Amino acid sequence: MxxxxxxxxxxxxxxxxxxxxxxxxxxxxxxxxxxxxxxxxxxxxxxxxxxxxxxxxxxxxxxxxxxxxxxxxxxxxxxxxxxxxxxxxxxxxxxxxxxxxxxxxxxxxxxxxxxxxxxxxxxxxxxxxxxxxxxxxxxxxxxxxxxxxxxxxxxxxxxxxHGHGDPAHEDEVQKIFAPSGVFAVSIFEDGVPPVFRITPATANSRLDSSAVSVRTVRPDGTQQVFAFADRGGYLESKEDIPEPHAFRAIVRMVDGEHEVVFEEHEHGHDAHDAxxxxxxxxxxxxxxxxxxxxxxxxxxxxxxxxxxxxxxxxxxxxxxxxxxxxxxxxxxxxxxxxxxLDMSPDRRMAENVRHAIEDGGDRVVDLHVWRVGPGHMSAVVSVATTESQRDSRFYHAVLERFKGLSHVTVEVQPSHAAA
CATH class of the missing domain: 1.20.1510.10 (Cation efflux protein transmembrane domain)
Known part of the structure; x- marks a missing residue:
């Protein structure tokens, strides 16, 4: 039911x-x-x-x-x-x-x-x-x-x-030159809490999410390890990156460790997007x-x-x-x-909503995201899950992290009832 x-x-x-x-x-x-x-x-x-x-x-x-x-x-x-x-x-x-x-x-x-x-x-x-x-x-x-x-x-x-193809701001991207290829390590935070993204920069570069992790080392010595999920074309960290974004990042890959440095700055988001x-x-x-x-x-x-x-x-x-x-x-x-006409002005929002739910092992059966006012997005989500204890409140808590997602309707159905 x-x-x-x-x-x-x-x-x-x-x-x-x-x-x-x-x-x-x-x-x-x-x-x-x-x-x-x-x-x-x-x-x-x-x-x-x-x-x-x-x-x-x-x-x-x-x-x-x-x-x-x-x-x-x-x-x-x-x-x-x-x-x-x-x-x-x-x-x-x-x-x-x-x-x-x-x-x-x-x-x-x-x-x-x-x-x-x-x-x-x-x-x-x-x-x-x-x-x-x-x-x-x-x-x-x-x-x-x-x-x-x-x-x-x-x-x-x-x-x-205004282009939206770049997954992160230019000054948040660091390059890694490894035997397995060249990779771009970036901090992505367009409408969502900040996460790491690792993207192949050359055609022959190979990525394996199970063999990749990032360990941040902050000036006060605090460390944190981030695991990654495959997003199809790039890897994205499963955990959010706490502020501030000033740290050394040790990227572990299949062929060894590589260090890059991120410095805190004004992010300069385009506040006038669609x-x-x-x-x-x-x-x-x-x-x-x-x-x-x-x-x-x-x-x-x-x-x-x-x-x-x-x-x-x-x-x-x-x-x-x-x-x-x-x-x-x-x-x-x-x-x-x-x-x-309710065309979605931000396709990445829909993509991020889908990933946020499916990362927990569930499946998004139907998803609609559209704008209901300046700075306000609405979403209708139908989720198929095998976890009987997960109700709509669980998914509301998952999606509450998204900035600008002001209205959410969730339908939860048992996985065997999914179309």
């Missing part, structure tokens, strides 16, 4: 899966809205008083800017106020991703409109009032820079190319950054057009800006869409 229980760690007990900086980001977004709204009023009123149609037009543009920020701000406020609403089965942590997805669609529409207008001006050039256009573009740039400063914090702007990134503040940041990029391109195009008479520079700058915005919009749609 299956033993099915649900439990979670930390905030997950109340199904509150908001990002760590949720309220701070909420305040930042409302501050940007206040700035844009004030600028909008100044430009519209000033343009009306002094008869500047360009100033009024830029004020109306600033209103769309504030409207886009409003999507993010309302999402933060709604998610916070309804965080404990039981109707949201897994909390309101994904509301920011939904707002980010919506903002990405708005950005894509803006890119299309800018591109359309630029092409139209290529085909039918219009006179440019440089005396008004350039100062307005400069003011717009200053407002966007101020907005970027207000929104700056623990999030990515538009970068998506599992922890707040896509709502990111979408707001990308919006003002896109506007700033357009302002810069507009200033360059206008200055060149006025100086050299190159009127085509203005629409060309518009086309370049449209392409840049479209690229950022695509990245935001891709990342937020994946979360809304």
């Amino acid at each position: 299956s033993d099915f229980r649900d439990a979670a760690f930390g905030a997950g007990h109340d199904h509150i899966f908001l990002g760590a900086a949720h309220e701070q980001n909420e305040r930042r977004t409302w501050a940007v809205i206040a700035l844009c709204s004030a600028m909008m009023l100044i430009e519209i009123v000033g343009g009306s008083m002094f008869g500047s149609l360009a100033l009024v037009a830029d004020g109306l543009h600033m209103s769309t800017h504030a409207g886009a920020m409003l999507i993010a701000a309302l999402a933060y406020t709604y998610a916070r106020k309804h965080a404990t609403d039981s109707r949201f089965v897994f909390g309101t942590g994904k509301l920011g991703d939904l707002a980010g997805f919506t903002s990405a669609i708005v950005l894509a529409m803006i890119a299309v409109l800018i591109g359309y207008e630029a092409v139209a001006r290529f085909l039918s050039p219009v006179p440019i009032h440089f005396g008004e256009a350039i100062p307005i573009a400069v003011v717009g740039l200053l407002v966007n820079l101020a907005s970027m400063w207000l929104l700056s914090g623990d999030h990515h702007g538009h970068s998506h190319g 599992a922890t990134r707040d896509h709502n503040i990111r979408s707001a940041y990308i919006h003002v950054m896109a506007d700033a990029a357009v302002s810069v391109l507009a200033i360059i195009g206008l200055v060149l057009a006025r100086t050299f008479g190159w009127l085509w520079m203005d629409p060309l700058a518009g086309i370049i800006g449209a392409l840049v915005i479209a690229n950022w919009s695509y990245g935001l749609v891709r990342d937020t869409g994946a979360i809304l």
Whole structure:
């Protein structure tokens, strides 16, 4: 008979899966809205008083800017106020991703409109009032820079190319040159307690977990021995490495002992990876950054057009800006869409959960890991075991070590009942 229980760690007990900086980001977004709204009023009123149609037009543009920020701000406020609403089965942590997805669609529409207008001006050039256009573009740039400063914090702007293939940070890897091959000894601690990993660095290198161990010798003379398990392609220590990570490590292999030295340092984890990134503040940041990029391109195009008479520079700058915005919009749609569809943002988390359970001799029958909010992962695990005394509480204790795993559901079934 299956033993099915649900439990979670930390905030997950109340199904509150908001990002760590949720309220701070909420305040930042409302501050940007206040700035844009004030600028909008100044430009519209000033343009009306002094008869500047360009100033009024830029004020109306600033209103769309504030409207886009409003999507993010309302999402933060709604998610916070309804965080404990039981109707949201897994909390309101994904509301920011939904707002980010919506903002990405708005950005894509803006890119299309800018591109359309630029092409139209290529085909039918219009006179440019440089005396008004350039100062307005400069003011717009200053407002966007101020907005970027207000929104700056623990999030990515538009970068998506963060590699996760390296099993450890570069300065935590030591090389061993042995008769049986070359091996990389590293400390791995991405989302889990730190462990040793030993990986073949050359094609002919051979590893045997039963013949490998590591003995650490700390400055105070304390020693500890670590046994290893084969993970398929590399060996990983069965025991966690206590802090600090400053010690000599004597690696025993089939052909003798080899010594490497690890020094304590700031680990510098990427706090903005796919599992922890707040896509709502990111979408707001990308919006003002896109506007700033357009302002810069507009200033360059206008200055060149006025100086050299190159009127085509203005629409060309518009086309370049449209392409840049479209690229950022695509990245935001891709990342937020994946979360809304429950694609796992951290495959290593699933791998580590599986290894943590199967190291005890059990078998993972089914496993699902997905993101329920910035910095919060949820897991549903079905375990087949021959140990009758192991219930769901046992596996919750095993998985409690994983950072960011905020909600866990475990089903335990006798091994003979496994599919």
